[in-house]
Amino acid sequence: MADAKVIPFGSPDDGYGRHSGRERHERHRQQGWDGGTGPGSGGASAGDAGADERTGRAGEGTETDADSSAAGGSWERTAAQALAFLRRRVTGEYEVDDFGYDPELTDQVLMSLLRPLYEKYFRVEVRGVENIPADGSALIVSNHSGTLPLDGLMMQVAVHDHHPAGRHLRLLAADLVFMLPVVNALARKAGHTLACSEDAAALLARGEIVGVMPEGFKGLGKPFSERYKLQRFGRGGFVSTALRAGAPIVPCSVVGAEEIYPMVGNAKTLARLLGFPYFPVTPTFPWLGPLGAVPLPTKWTIQFGEPIPTDGYPEGSAEDPMLMFNLTDQIRETIQHTLYKLLVRRRSVFF
């Protein structure tokens, strides 16, 4: 355990995350096309047997595909696969889970839409993704910033594209997300659900990777002057949920999201009128209209830390407020500390 804690900080591997990520993503896509279903969807929705079968089939498929690509029909193959996807979509023959998560749509459409933002715009560098367990549940606890919750989405892409076991991150989102039309439908399909202990416990019980930002709107809507200062972590309900489920907690620090919309002011009256927790005023928004809503192209780093085990505690520890506060503080400190380290290491906001 102690050895695994060493994280290669100073190593000059700026391209590391991106390169391996792209390769892995290619591999995913290859598997996805060949297997006919989305990458990793078998692992998430079907049973082990199904996943095995699919892997086997994917193996078969690679051979035949290799033949056909030798014949020079790669775009036809892509078109055929896209049509097969279209066919399943128009006939409704796909599965969603109880939370409305649509693995196929997420893999093939939603992630592909976010990927350019992730790879080209924010040039996200991912570190320590192997700290997320390859199987079983885990709770990823992250800082939250950026006025709009893009950091959560980028985290989801990071786990999706870079995790060796191809795991899916199920994010817990604020109730506002589920009140807004269109946003709520997309969030459910992408596997997000309401941040409440019932949903978190249900997802952890299924062995999912659950992502939570305990700072909530306090972190998301904090002024630019308080960037990288972690806000209070709610009441630490996430720790007791993880403890009850026996799921390890993976602290996660996101650097770069703070500067995408430097929030210099907050139009509180307008926010109250619209029913939002805050209404951001940035140097460009709302002055430049929609153009002002374009985020600044900052360079991001997402660092997943060493998992904190929660299974060694005696029965009933989840109801012990002192223990909960201590654990919450420990996690908060870890994230804050990692943020400072990453900031020191950062050459510039934009590169």
Added chain:
Amino acid sequence: MGRVVLVTGVARQLGGRFVRRVQREPDVDRVVGVDVVEPVHDLGGAEFVPADIRQPDIASVLARHGVDTVVHMDVHGTPPTLPGTGSRSSVKEVNVIGTMQLLGACQKAPSVRRLVVKSTTSVYGGAPRDPAVFDESTPAKSLPSGGFAKDAIEVEGYVRGFARRRPDVSVTVLRFAHVLGPSVDSPLAAYFALPVLPTVLGYDPRLQFVHEEDAVEVLRVAAREPRSGTLSAGTFNIAGDGTLLLSQCARRLGRPTVPMLLPAIRWGRSLLQSVGATDFSPEQVRLLTHGRVVRTTQMREVLGFEPRFTTGETLAAFARVRGPGLLPPETLARTVDRLAAKVAPPPEEEPQDEEVGRRG
């Protein structure tokens, strides 16, 4: 000595089916069906007693027949389609006053040992602040303000009161998700029968269904002596496995959707009602906005009931009976296949067929 089962609401299709089914139970001696109007369907060997459960004379029916099991199915969302149809207020009266009278009669009848009440999962409401999956103990964040859901909440309240006053009676409350099937006539079934489905723009609710055969079967399980290792007293969510999104249902039924703005739906309800002849109640709008999914662990583990049909199979059975819509999925699939045959060279079709076979 066999059991005597009294069933309310037998003029409805589901009530009639349950009456016919429960007669075949070996330990059931007699089945008494009660409703205001004579059922048009056959009740088999059951005795039909025309009685209004809103009137106190229901007590004499219980006493006369020595009833020991009461299955209360006269809790409905819509007025009956039979003659003597009532308005919403009369439905509410049957639901709430009827339940009160029936429970009062049960309380005075010492022979009653078992009570089964049909309720609905709409008691959970359904709002953005609610957890994604409800279990039996989840309190509703925003209580339904009216309509059938509110009736069901009140009915359940009276049933809980009755359970306190008569602890010797085993009381089962079954909260059904939407019952669909060849013969069931519910607001949702009427909605799915529309040629074009109006939906709420920007929302894609999650839905769960119960096949009517499963509904009848679970009522039977709840009305009999519990098998060893199971317990039938309590509250149970009843739903088929799996979840479907409304958009998915529409595609599988082959019915195009028309997304509409939420305020427009609220204002245009009367218009829709006159055009589509369906009841677009605030409750249904709420369902079509937020949807509702329940956990059925209690049903499996405590009640010991496994539904035969999943949510998807229930919808498929429903679609078979109702016939294809304007955009049958088979036609769409054929169109896509034809396109695929044009685009891709013949050898490419093979893996695709294999894949479709695997999916189906």
